[in-house]
Amino acid sequence: MNPTVTISHVSKSFGPVKAVKDVSFEVYPGEIFGLLGPNGAGKTTTIRVMLDIFRPDGGEVTLFGNGMTEATKHRIGYLPEERGLYKDLKLEPTLIYLATLKGLDEASARQRLGDWLKRFDLYDHRQKKIQELSKGMQQKAQIIATLLHDPDLIIVDEPFAGLDPVNTRLVKEIIEEQRRAGKAIIMSTHQMHQVEALCSRIVLINNGEAVLYGEVDQIRRQFAGNAVMLSGQGDFTGLPGVLEARQQNGAWHLALAVGVSPQEVLRALALRDDIKLERFEIAEPSLEDIFVTVVRGGAAPGEE
Numbered sequence: 001m002n003p004t005v006t007i008s009h010v011s012k013s014f015g016p017v018k019a020v021k022d023v024s025f026e027v028y029p030g031e032i033f034g035l036l037g038p039n040g041a042g043k044t045t046t047i048r049v050m051l052d053i054f055r056p057d058g059g060e061v062t063l064f065g066n067g068m069t070e071a072t073k074h075r076i077g078y079l080p081e082e083r084g085l086y087k088d089l090k091l092e093p094t095l096i097y098l099a100t101l102k103g104l105d106e107a108s109a110r111q112r113l114g115d116w117l118k119r120f121d122l123y124d125h126r127q128k129k130i131q132e133l134s135k136g137m138q139q140k141a142q143i144i145a146t147l148l149h150d151p152d153l154i155i156v157d158e159p160f161a162g163l164d165p166v167n168t169r170l171v172k173e174i175i176e177e178q179r180r181a182g183k184a185i186i187m188s189t190h191q192m193h194q195v196e197a198l199c200s201r202i203v204l205i206n207n208g209e210a211v212l213y214g215e216v217d218q219i220r221r222q223f224a225g226n227a228v229m230l231s232g233q234g235d236f237t238g239l240p241g242v243l244e245a246r247q248q249n250g251a252w253h254l255a256l257a258v259g260v261s262p263q264e265v266l267r268a269l270a271l272r273d274d275i276k277l278e279r280f281e282i283a284e285p286s287l288e289d290i291f292v293t294v295v296r297g298g299a300a301p302g303e304e
Helices: 044-050 090-100 106-119 133-146 164-181 192-200 216-222 261-272 287-297
Strands: 005-014 016-026 031-036 058-063 076-079 154-156 184-187 201-206 209-215 229-232 241-248 251-256 276-282
Touching: 005 044, 005 184, 005 201, 016 031, 016 044, 016 058, 016 184, 016 201, 031 164, 031 192, 044 058, 044 154, 044 184, 076 133, 090 106, 090 133, 090 201, 106 133, 106 201, 133 154, 133 164, 154 164, 184 192, 192 287, 201 216, 201 287, 209 216, 209 287, 216 287, 229 261, 241 287, 251 261, 261 276
Parallel strands: 016 209, 031 184, 031 201, 076 154, 154 184
Antiparallel strands: 005 016, 005 058, 201 209, 229 251, 229 276, 241 251
């Protein structure tokens, strides 16, 4: 199977700032691919280079086996993090207009739109101005604008922003439906639990470079031993070698720096008189743990 997207050694600078230094990855039809990284890491710049909004200083972008053309643009749906609907205009004509810009004729756009509006519970609001809609409704409208022209490549940046749990579940269902239909989907979000639920492969960009790339399960195996679960009495923050300590469901979850063993943490706990330890176990690291380990710790497995 040929990749829908190939990013090969892409770099992009803005004056002295190297926003993207050397990023490579591929995205295939029928997969949800996670594009991850902290704020300012270079994710949005990478997306904009992919969409030909920015020209790269080096490297190459291939979409559907070719470079960017007008026909290629019609096969892409993009939900940017910064929302951009025309707030003074009514919802229905705005969405129809945006679909015609993507090559869809007005009659087809109108026919498809009715079903999407009903599914997102926006049909009764179709003649309202966009500024009259709640943030969640505007987010759902943006998602419709991303999908209405039936794109083969879907790029969604923080797709769950502003959504309540019911609509979050609906959007997850729709993303999964698009995957089953053979679409290539790139999802960028800071909600790591959503990445774990949806994505089979990820790339993690930090300081403009791809520092992790591959299958989620394989990456988690790489970081086995980099997380500890414990419970007891006392303050478990500030332990040596621990990058983050957070409480989850009554227990403490500790993300460890690369090279720090759980045994070292246990020895440090044994020396503390102000702590009463009741349970200590090595945990399977979540993507959130791995994100913290790599971004705050500055190293990937095998690096010191």
